[in-house]
Amino acid sequence: MTNSRIANIARDRRSGAQLGITSVCTAHPLVIEAALLQGQHEDTDVLIEATCNQVNQEGGYTGMTPADFRRFVGEIAARVGFDTNRLILGGDHLGPNPWKHLPPEEAMSRAAAMVNAYAKAGFTKFHLDTSMGCAGENIALTDEMTAERAAHLAKIADAATDEAGTSPVYVIGTEVPVPGGALESINHLEVTSAEAALKTVDVHRQAFAAAGVSHVFERVVGVVVQPGVEFGNANVVGYDREKARSLSAALSDMPQFIFEAHSTDYQSADALRALVEDGFAILKVGPWLTFALREALYGLDHIAQVLDPTFAEHGLIAAIERLMLSKPDHWQKYYHGNASELRLQRHFSYSDRIRYYWPHAEAEAAVNRLLTMLDGRSIPETLVSQYLGALYPAVLRGQAAPDARSLQLAAVRRVLGLYARACRPTD
Template sequence: MSLLLESIRQHKAGQPTGIYSVCSAHPLVLEAALRQGLEDDSVVLIEATSNQVNQFGGYTGMQPADFRDFVFGLADKAGFDTARLILGGDHLGPNAWRQLPAAEAMVLAGDMVRGYVAAGFRKIHLDCSMSCAGDPLPLSDAVVAGRAAQLCAIAEAAWRDAGGDAPVYVIGTEVPVPGGAHEELGELAVTSPQAAAQTLKVHREVFAAAGLGDTFERVIAMVVQPGVEFDHHKVVRYNAAKAETLSAFIEAEPLVFEAHSTDYQSDTALAELVRDHFAILKVGPGLTFALREALYALDVIERESIGEFGASHLKAVIAQVMQEEPDYWLPYYAQPGHQQYLDRNYSLSDRIRYYWPHPKVVAAQQTLFANLAKQPLLMTLVSQYLPEQAKKVADGRIAATAEALVIDKIMEVTRSYAAACGMARSVEPRVRRAA
């Protein structure tokens, strides 16, 4: 955790630096993040959400210790030093069980937090902002803070049992919907400095009353709404002028802001966010959106190269699986007909990301990669569908393999975040050519 704390210290000392958090469980996305860390010789922060990973497996089928081992295995494969790898838990609270009464949901949330900390996760986002069955809507700051303190006490006990670095915490009640908005967005209201001050004040008081006053010194960030979000096909861009007073407020406090739903912001906007003390940038769907772009492109390249017979038909397979098992997208894509097709395949909320672990989709992706490995990639086709990656193959910056093309496409996103956070190097490494 010293590397994360040092990043925060540098930012509070006046350096326009930050850190980005990769919120994904897809192996190619995580490998891209680790390769970005190697490219920049930087720390890598990877977070799992309460829906992805919990004591019941989440939608990935992984408990916290499973996810840790999964990520560490990828780090070993990439040659990335795990001492520079930080694991975090995002939206840890009753979100996955909010259909239950609060008392029941909080017991389950406590078990989840205990498992995360015991497994070595040390950046913990305490998110108790959602109402449970029978709760008022919205919850008061006092209730949110009280529930966060309850989970923090469990996390502290788990850390004392497990040992290692002390966990650090993120608080905040104005948390954007995980994965983007469900409805079409207009202009967003930025959190007022008065609301941010009230949230911070109430949390300090409640934590102190719960005997966690010293622990509160390890709260490194607060989630607020800087005015960024995305819906299915539109992005609300960051407007620095509208966040000016909010940005000024945090300068007098020992913590920074954490910005959620920063996916699809421009390079300039990301840099402005970091400059304005949103020093932790969360990115998730933007990474899997790039993954989907690359895999769809390879699906076309494969069929153009070898013909329809024997091809993986990856796009068709995932379409079939989504139709057969619509729970992850049907509540979000309400428009019927062709619009629903467009939303399923190309929405910025990227509900496809829930289907990549499906056995049928995994098998199709493996077939796709195997087919493309049987003979050298036809670079004219790569140039047609992945032109930037084709240039890098020609320049010797990446290998001419399906996996390398996909990872580099994802790294178009990680490089943008690394640059905004002051982490990126100016020159990409070259691939060593065979003699």
């Protein structure tokens, strides 16, 4: 595994190249497969990241440790024939967030154990995020305390990666609102000021020096900032490069760095390209990919019911609705409104909290029923046009086969293709 492409992005930008890389934030096996297939097609490295809540030494909500996640991704790579020398594994928001309800000492001890586990598992990109207060602390910490804790975790990671024989790159800073999308409708965002970005770098540089890891700071390549992009349950705030001009210009005063942009999901192709051109060279995407997969699955569910009207009683959408109502923990705190509004959000929200349900046994059984019903069938082009219209041109051009599995992969790759084109150097 490598991290050379990330390590070289800032250097290449200084020489005039406008390069970027897509950070695929997911644990869904089909989305990971699609990302690896897209990487093969583009002949490029693939960066796949796991978050602190998703994967940690205690299992996270996926039940996977960092070593488990590496094996999981590696097995998919082996199956599709992807060269793992071009695979970059990253850890996102690594810090005390999963344990912030605990006293600071215990939360940071667990965060240190997590970072150690990620490092020993061979991950080579670390986003250190220690900005959140723990029990008894303010919700948000000062820049100095955040940097001090990040330096401590960097020291832990560096010692573990020395043992693993890797030299990871690091990203510092955090973004507002919370990771994964805003909880409500949003109309305006404050872009990170150039002064705040420069201060983040300076404070972290001092903290790393105080911790005796200045040599590790040399491998800090990125800063997470808010360029003014976000999505809520029902709306998306698009990138406005005029509002981010001052922030983008600040990179000239920090030539070691590029910016990492979170929540870039659902941005237009032009906006993604503009982000890369303006130095937001690591583009994180997650919910949009599973949103695209859900669109494909729901379209296939409608197609199945056209091909066999009796399938309606076994339909996927109805099964997922039953599951989400019986186990509301993943959506109930995040969606608001009357019964009709809640149902719409459960299935079609941009935040895509339905993604937490796909690994559930009932959801897997419902998907398997659907795919079994469609197995061996060539889906008529007219039904692709009716229910999966975004994929219709690819089917007509022969770029996607009209079968259920190929259409799912094509739906995810259609989104990844937008990112791939945005991240290419300017001709």
